[in-house]
Each structure stands twice: as structure tokens, then as C-alpha cells.
Amino acid sequence: MLTIRPEKLPLKPGDCVLDLGCGEGRHTLGLYFSAPLGELSGQLSLIGIDISAIDLATANKRKTDFPLPESQRAGIQFVRGDGLKLPLPDASVDHLICSEVLEHIPDYHAMLREINRVLKPGGTLCVSVPRAWPERICWWLEPRYHQVAGGHIRIFNRASLKRDLRSHGIQLFFEHGAHALHAPYWWLKCLFWDRGDRFWPVQVYHRFLVWDLFRAPWLTRSLDKLLNPLLGKSIVIYGVKGPGAQ
Template identity: 35%
Template sequence: MGCGAGRHAFEMYRRGADVIAFDQDADELSGVRDLFTAMKEAGEVPAGAEADVKEGDALSLPFADGEFDRIVCAEVLEHIWADVDAIKEMVRVLRPGGTLAVSVPRWLPEVINWKLSADYHNAPGGHIRIYTDHELIDKITKAGRPNDGTDGDAMIFTGKSYAHGLHAPYWWIKCAVGVENNDHPLARGYQKLLEWQIMKNPLSLRVADKVLDPVIGKSMVLYFTKPDAA
């Protein structure tokens, strides 16, 4: 949900899932569809796996109740004013017993970014809130309950992790020297480090990520299960 350029969708497809990449940006979705096709033609996906794209609004998902086994929503909710409505829609289209993974910017690294630069979050379509883990867990666990006050099963919180430990210092540098100042030596040098990580993922950077993720990981990842009435 909110697939953007498709990073998570591609990985799920590569692992053999039947994937729907959903977003409101038609141009992004066009690129995602093209890469889905290229992956299949190159034999990068298991036989039988299918993938497609769907354009729409996160506040009114064009899917039936309980249509999906799993939903990934990565770095999306911090952009949406009516985040509770978007969460309720995800819960609606998730089947009983299905799983939901949601990532958002982690509180401390994000607070530092906001303190260092107003431009970081004031850009069109930028971040409009900073979540604590307690706030987001509360919003998601309550999302499955009816609005009429009657009893209903809440989503079950099953775990939390952190990711992108090497990314937090990069954004602190960017916010300190100017978010759009891509030619600053510090920003440019650190960007090359992250590109090296993405392309080669050497052992040294894997170890660095493992050490830094719990301490300053830029993203917080929360996991939930929808109760199975059966």
C-alpha cells in the first residue's frame, strides 16, 4: 500500500508472492509494471507468481473485504492526514488471520531531522507527523473495532523492529547542510556509501547496520495479525 517505485513489491514478487502494487501515482506505477514484466521475462520469479499494479486512494481502497493475506505499508502513513482512515481500510481488506507490516520514520531520528531543517518536512507531500511506537500501535490495534461502540476484535500487535541504521546520519547531514544541497561534500560522500551498500552490501556495512538499527535505525517497523474468528 503506497508502493512508490516498487522496492518491496519487487522483493515479494521475487519470493513467489502474487502481488498487487498499489499507489496513487500513475507514473510510478507505470515503471513498476514495466519492471514486473522484465523480471518475469528474465526468469527472476518462481513459476506461478503473478504481479500487477492498481491506482487509487488509500482512504478508499478499491478491493473487497478480506482480499489480501498480507499487506506491507512502508513509509506511507506519515504523509497522510487521515491516517486512521487509511489504517481502517488496510484492516478491512486484510483477511482474518492475515498479517500487516507497517514502517514509519522512528521518533528520535525524525525529531532531529525536524529540528535541523524545516524544509525536510514542509515540502509538498512531506511528513506531517512524527509517530511514537505507542501512538501507532494504539491506532492500528483499535482499527478493527466497529465505530458503533459494539464489541469487535482488535488487531493483534505481534512485534517491532528497526531498520536503516546507516540512513539516519545521512539525513542528519542533509538537514544540517541543506536538504537540496546535494553537492555538499559530506552529503555526496555519504550518499556514495549508501549506494555501495545497496549495490554490493559488503559485510562491513551489514555489520554496521546490525549494530546501528536498534540504536538509531531511521525506520520503525511494526507487525500485526488480524484475529481469525474461526
Template identity: 45%
Template sequence: MLTVDYERLGAQRGDRVLDLGCGAGRHAFESARRGCVTVASDRDPDELRSVTDMFAAMDDTGEIASQSAQRLAHAVVADATSLPYADASFDRIIAAEVLEHIVDDERAIAELARVLRPGGTIAVTVPAPAAERVCWALSGDYHAPKVPDGHVRIYSSGELRAKLAAAGLYVSDSHGAHGLHTPYWWLRCLVGPRNDSHPLVRAYHRLLVWDITAAPPLTRTLDRLLSAVLPKSTVLYAYKASARTNAASGAELVGDSHAS
């Protein structure tokens, strides 16, 4: 289940892509499938071991076009506030559902801006404020400090845009995502976020799995409608200005590749 729209991100074959806070690797795998040189980064080495195994399996089955999985796609343990990469290392960056976990999010955003090349694009996703406020109100166990590495903030509608702009990243597009998941998380918070065995939670989870695997028109349409009015996630696409553009004209760079 992808949150980021790769067409809006402008990712093309051969692009260098960083998936920061990759978790189980969903966006990193899609980047590799598209022929991007992909780095999956996360603080959790256990997550990255499974991501590395999947990269190897994808290479073995020919799912990614590379002479070796290590050359096209690899995983690196990294701290978002001190990235082990040189300036302007990446053409595209994905930071999906990660910044809400980081206490010093401004430093992490500055690091993302540093390693993004001029003219490159970044997709940042965070929990949408309306849906997230209900989750926090329903359950103290949903967020930090009760949950280790849990959510430490709720981004207001303009806060993330302002923080990206302060780092030299200019938002060119945005949309909501995963509206069908909003009631699911409200339900989980209501019965207890760790109560995976609750019959209503299990039933709703089966619905979401069916939606992801079968993509039936009914649930896909419902998800689009809910994503427009009550999304679970907000997705922002931003660019880093290059020598031949500025904040006023930079939206056209979303489809640009390998410029410097």
C-alpha cells in the first residue's frame, strides 16, 4: 500500500532515491521496481534486515533490473537528524510517516534538504491533523510518551509547509491519502491500539487487506472520497530550488530528472 504518488514525485529510472524511515520497505521496493537506485534507511536494524532480504529476493526473481541487489537497492541504518550521506546525494526523497516520530523534526528536515540535489523533489507524508486529533483524544496509548518512538506531535495544516520552506524546500503539490483507514484507526484507539484480537478490529483489517489486494471499485471509490474529506495521511511534494529556478517557478521541476 503506497502513500506516495510516484508520478507527482517525478521519479524516473536511474534516479537516486532515499526512502527515509522506510519501515517494512513498501516505498523502497516500489522505487527499486521502477529502476531507481534506492537506499532504504531506518533506525531499526531488524526492519532493515527484512528489507535487505526482500531486495535480494526481488533481484533473484528478476523483479528489479540490476546486476546485483546491492548496486540497485540496499539498506542503511541511519539517524534522520544526522544522515550519513554527502550533500546533494539524492534526486528524490521519500519520508513517509516518519517526521511525527522525531522530536527535533526541524533538524531532520534540514538534513533531508541537505542531501537532496538542487532541482530534486521530496515527498513527505504525516498523519492528517483532523484524523490524528481524534486518535490522540481516544487513546493515550496511541502516542508518545506512553509509546516508545510514538507520535510526538500533530502537524497543523500549515506547520509542515512552513518548516519545509525554512529548510529551502518549496511545496508544489499535496493530497490526502488512506481515507478508508481513518475509521479503522479510530476503532483501534477506541478499543485499545494494541488490541489486535478485538473482533471489530479483525473484521475491519480483513476489509483493508481485501481492498489492497483486490482493489474492488466500491472500496476504491470510498477511499478516494474519504481521502478528500477525512484522510488518514497528508502528502506534500516539494522541490529544492536549483540555479535555474526559484520559488515562483519551481513547481515545473516535479517532472525534472538529473538536472543540477
């Protein structure tokens, strides 16, 4: 399940793509296994960086789930690292994905500066964060939602986030919503927080999301597309590193 749209990244053979805060490798592996990219997927250098050794171990295991032809095997590596001090040289990354990460970071401006350091001039940045109003409902329904260790510590306003990105020299060119059908799931989780994930309304909706992920029927894909501009759980913003960005 990808939050970003890979077609918005001007990928070309030999490009280095960094998935910062990759978790279990959702976007890194999404590009690695991406059928629409064809043989291009095997001509990329993919790097996933995360602070969690457990998540990285899962990501490494998953990259062997579906054997690929030699021509489609990208260079892929998962590295443990701190997003505030990335283990990469200056101007070494062509495209950088930072999906659902900034809301966890106390000094996210420091992370944006580090992103600018490793991103090449003219490189593409894709950032996603939770949309403000669905997130506020989660915080209102259950305060513990954002009090768990490593949880969300802020709610981003889209306009202010875009200003912040521009202040760091990122020239924005596209945005969209994502995962509209997931917002009600998180509301249910918060509403029935003490009952846990196995409480039947939460479990039933989760099964629906898994079914939708694998089946991708026309009706739910159309509904998701229709609702994403307003209800999308995430907002996704794309930009290019301009000259003099810092």
C-alpha cells in the first residue's frame, strides 16, 4: 500500500531513491516490486533508512517474498540510521521519500535541513503527513493515541507545512490526499481503544481494508479516489530542491 504516487517522481536508470523513516520498507519495497516500472525498477538504487532495527529486519525479510527476474532486481539496502544525521554524503540522493515521519520528530526543521543536505540540486522530495482534521478527531476520541512512545507529537496544518518546505528551498509542484478509506479505521481504533484491535468493529473494518488492498475492486478504488481530496488520511506533497536550498 503506497501513499506516494511513483509516477510523480521523474525516475531514470541509475537514480538513487532514499526512503527516510522507511519502517518495514513499505515504499522501498513498493518501488522494488513495482510492476508498472518494468525494467526501470531494476535500474534504481533503493535505500531505506530507519531507527528501528526490528522494522529493518522485517523489511529485509520481505524483500525475498517474491522472486524477481534478474533484470528487475534493483540495488536495495536497508540501513539503520538517524534522520537527523544521515549516513550519506552531501548531494547523493536523486529522490527522497519521507512518508508519515515528520509528525514524530521534535525538531522537524533539523530533519528538513538534513534532507536538503543529502538531496541533489533538482532532486525530488515527497513528504506525507496525516491530514489535520481526521488526526484531530483521533486525538479528541482518545488522548492516548498520541501519547504512546514514538507516537505523533504534532498535527500539521497543510498551509504551514507547505510554507516550511518552501522556507527550506523546496519548490512545490503537486499534492494529493491518500487513504480516505483508512480514516474511519483509525477513528474506530481510538473510539474502542480499551477494547483493542480484536474488538469486532475494528476487526471487521481491518478485514475490509485488507480485502480492498488485495482485490482493489473498481467500486472502492473509485470511492477512495473521490474522497481523497477531503477525507484522505494523509496529505502528500511533492517538490524539487531549488538552487541555494538549505
